[in-house]
Amino acid sequence: MILLSALGHVLLLIGAIFLCISGLGILRMPDVWNRMHAGTKATTLGSIAFMLGLGLIRPEWLPKLLVIALFIVLTNPVSSHALARAVHGVPEEKPDNLQRDDLQEADS
């Protein structure tokens, strides 16, 4: 029991570190694409680690927390995808060193 609780606290710490790094990335990254990358991938992993850690500390909450984690896994990439599609239509956000743009050809 104590082992599970200790593992849960370690997972909480990992989740907090990942969330902190993602916040730092949103602040520090140069353009929209990099910021979106930091704000989606690290946030998803951090949230899942948080939910799992909390579920190991309190085992009676584990089913609800797993459902929340599943929901985050389903929604977070899709929202990031929609955001990227929306930013793709903005001409000012196009990177300078873009070689080929498959999405442009697929749209037109």
Place this chain on the structure above:
Amino acid sequence: MNPDFLLGIASVAGVSMIIAAVRAIFVRDLLSAIILVGFVSLTASVLFFLMDAPDVAITEASIGAGISTVIFLWGRSKVREE
């Protein structure tokens, strides 16, 4: 829960809420203002939960951060200015 812990959470939430509200009023970009107002609603729902009002917290979180933000984003995309 520990009263000092509650006081700390309430202080952080209240101060960040008021900073976000002031910035939402005075920031130039309208999109930033809308997102900051969504953040204010989220912290307000934290304050509602600290005041032992879980029903109000659920309502504020789902309406203030969800539907209200969408309404203002729609308004921003439809307002015509020369």
Place this chain on the structure above:
Amino acid sequence: MSLSLVLLLSSMGLLLTGLVGIMAKKHLLRIALAFTLASTGVNILLVWTGYLAGRKAPIIDASIEEIATVAVVDPVPQALVLTSIVIGVAVSALLVVVAVLTSRELGTADVRRMRNLKW
């Protein structure tokens, strides 16, 4: 600094910010945003009037050992605010629609540039 004072000060600050925004801003959507801020502040203030420190949420289940009248916070302001939030979002939706239609009619959303309002 007690918890109650912190909550009161933050609700008052939010209300103040919203009022300043309503009075000082010129863009119609920003006035609607400030209105939303002020209504959130008023909601926190209303829930604060029923908050009693050290008590529990008004849900009478097994976790409440004493008599309920000394164990729970006031449920009446919470019930009031519950309806007030939903009505507030409908009213701000109406405000946004009026702002959008006005800007389409007059060509601007800035209240200083709306010259032809005489009728």
Place this chain on the structure above:
Amino acid sequence: MRTFIAFLLALYLVFFAAAAFESFGEPQGLGRIAEHYAAEGFEEVGAINLVTAVVVTYRGLDTLGEVSVLFTAASAVILLLSVFPLGKPANKPSSIVLLTMKVLPGPILLFGGYIIAHGHLTPGGGFPGGAVVASAALLVLLGCTQEVGFAKWLTFAESMAGFSFAMLGFWGLLKLGQFLNNSVLFLGIPGQLLSAGIIPLISAAIGVKVASELSGILVAYRCGGGKE
């Protein structure tokens, strides 16, 4: 300068409010009405969640009025947008968003229904559940470019919910001589799902009404007003 004057004026107004609060001070205990609700509400209406009990039965008449305020605002939005149409968006969502739109509204609707159905047991009830259901409708609306199928049922659902709310009130008036009396149905054992008289029914009516009005506003935003 203008901001400073507005700040002074707002400060004056807020100090006025603070002075009014000073006169009766920080709350020390429950008020008389709230004391009655907290002491007797458990036996009288059989609901565990006192907030839902107050919203639905004790202050049910006020809630009927507030729901009609909501109806007025929503119908004003729909009327304005059907008189002055703004045009529809032309962007087509990608296939990933379309697939998510097919999968995700089911769980969100289930969660909203859970919040509505357990309103007398856990935090929740008609208003939060209706908002959650409306956000599921928002997800459906984000993924479509033309008319949505559920839009024509919104008016029907809204009016049926309002009608059943009023009829449940009149049932109490006819049977026990009191509008919205909770004892017309069996009270049951507090803590079970099927208990607390007509509170779950009225919660469901409020939930359907709030959900259909909020999603009616969103449909009007997306598609420019109703057909009629």
